[in-house]
Amino acid sequence: MKTFDDIEVRRPGIARSYLALLGAQPGRPLALFAPRRVGKTFFLDHDLAPEAKAARLLPVYADLWLHKSAPLEAVNHALEEALDDLLVPDSYVGKVARTPVKKMGLLGASVDLGDEPHRRTLPQAAALRLDALVTRLARQHKGQVLLMLDEVQTLGDAPDGVSMVATLRAVLHKRREEVCAVFTGSSQEGLARLMNTAGAPMYQFAQIIDFPILGDEFLRLLAEHFGKVHRGKKLELGELRDGFRQIGFKPALMRDVVKAMSAEGITDVRRGVENYMASDHQVSIWLALLNSVDAFDRGVLVAVAGGQPPLSQATLKRLTAIPGAKPTISKVRSSIEKLKRGGLLSKNALGLTIDDPLFAEFLQKRG
Ligand SMILES: Nc1ncnc2c1ncn2[C@@H]1O[C@H](COP(=O)(O)OP(=O)(O)OP(=O)(O)O)[C@@H](O)[C@H]1O
Ligand SMILES: [Mg+2]
Structure with a gap:
């Protein structure tokens, strides 16, 4: 290990x-939920995919967020890519070599390659295509996807999230011999919405x-490397634990600290976190985040960060201080919705909170 950046668990x-777990309950996906930036995607990529391969499964990854308005298309696209990878050898040469050559002239005269071998085209409708792709991919791989x-x-x-969840659920059930699935998500709020989607609650479908x-x-790895860089200086594990908790268990952030x-x-971790929070770099990120929303939404954020009930009379009164604002309960409600969708606010068991605990502290200090 050479640098802090190489530290991986x-x-x-x-x-x-x-x-x-997946093997023990065919047709039932797992849904892994955790706050932002704690390492969900890293886990899929570095742990789950390799272990799946070792167990002769074919892992296929799709980021639904990248295709927000049509997530099912994102799934299909990922499956199509995987199918391509299996059907078409890596290099173009490999690809053309598989098609019967009709005519070949030397020295660039004429090269006429045969038609690509092709199969029945896939259905257009996303739901049907998902079903067909899963089947085809599993058959091609000769194992589960x-x-x-x-x-x-x-x-x-x-x-049309409702019908998409229904489709996913139907395909995963019907094709349980061919496919299993792991979902990850970050928003508790999104999870709650999903749970009540598609008629039956999600938790009956996926194991959360x-x-x-x-x-x-x-x-420990961080402390060890620190010790190597600074002979004679030592980071205390207990302090590191406290600091890690304070920043919301985000490994990349902890590494930066x-x-x-x-x-x-x-070596004082508490001071390290404080310095980090006060650094120009970090402050400018938070200011940019704050400036990405309008003055009214900023007011709502500050209220939530300060632990005030956002819909209370006291909060409404405070919001009147914002120039041009005529705060009403419904305005605050729609602001909260907007901030939740933007990932700045989230809802957990304790109620509405600022998604990033450090950003919350920053707002409290400013508020
Ligand atoms: N096991 C790990 N070991 C070391 N670093 C990690 C580990 N997991 C995550 N990280 C670091 O944390 C960063 C964020 O992880 P990742 O993107 O997986 O989080 P996430 O939960 O998917 O976040 P988001 O909710 O934003 O999608 C990674 O870029 C990586 O630097
Ligand atoms: Mg992620």
């Missing part, structure tokens, strides 16, 4: 336990799992 054991759908809460926001945050192993501490040569 692999969790093959968790991946294997998820695969075992593992569909990894990232940012699945997007389905809850899509215009709290995705585990990284533990001491990651913090420790990197900055290393640059400054300090």
Whole structure:
């Protein structure tokens, strides 16, 4: 290991336990939920996909967020790519070599390659195509497909999310011999919406799992590397744990904090987090985030960060201080909806909160 950036924690054991769960309940997907930036996508990519391959499954990844208005198309696209990978050898040469050559002239005269071998075209309708693709891919792979759908809460926001969830559910059930699926999502709010989508609650369909945050192993690796860089200086595990909790268990952020501490040569983690939060770099990110919403929404954010009930009379009164604002309950409601969709606010068991705990602290200090 050479730098802080090379520090990675692999969790093959968790991946294997998820695969075992999938194997034990055919047709039922797992839904992994956790806050933003804690390592869900990293896990799919670095742990689940390799373990799936080792178990002779074919992992296929799709990010539904990238295709927000038509998430099912994103799934189909990923399946089509996977099918292409199986059908078409990597290089173009390989590709043309598989088609019977009709005519070949030397020295660039005329090269006429035969038609690509092709199969019956796939159905146009996204729902039918999903069904056909899954079947075709599994047959081609001669084994089960593992569909990894990232940012699945997007389905809850899509215009026809209800029918999409129903389709997904039907295909995963009908083709349970051919395909299994893992969903991940970050928004508790999106999850709640999804749960009540498509007639039957999602939790009867998918098994919902709290995705585990990284533990001491990651913090120990950070401390170890710090110790190598600064002989004689030591980061305390307990302090690292507190700091990690304070920043919302986000590994990339924690690494940045420790990197900055290393640059400054300090070992007090609490001060490290404080310095990091006060750094120009971080402050400008938060200011940009704040400026991405209008003055009224900013007021609502500050109220939530300050722990005030956003729909209370006291909050409404405070919001009147914003020039031009005529706050009403329904205006605050729609502002909250907007902020939730933008990922700035989220709802958890304790109620409405600022999604990023450090941003919340920043707002409190400014508020
Ligand atoms: N196991 C790990 N070991 C080391 N670093 C990690 C690990 N998992 C995640 N990270 C770091 O945290 C960053 C964020 O992880 P990732 O993108 O997987 O989070 P996420 O939960 O998918 O976030 P989002 O909700 O924004 O999609 C990664 O870019 C990586 O640098
Ligand atoms: Mg992700």
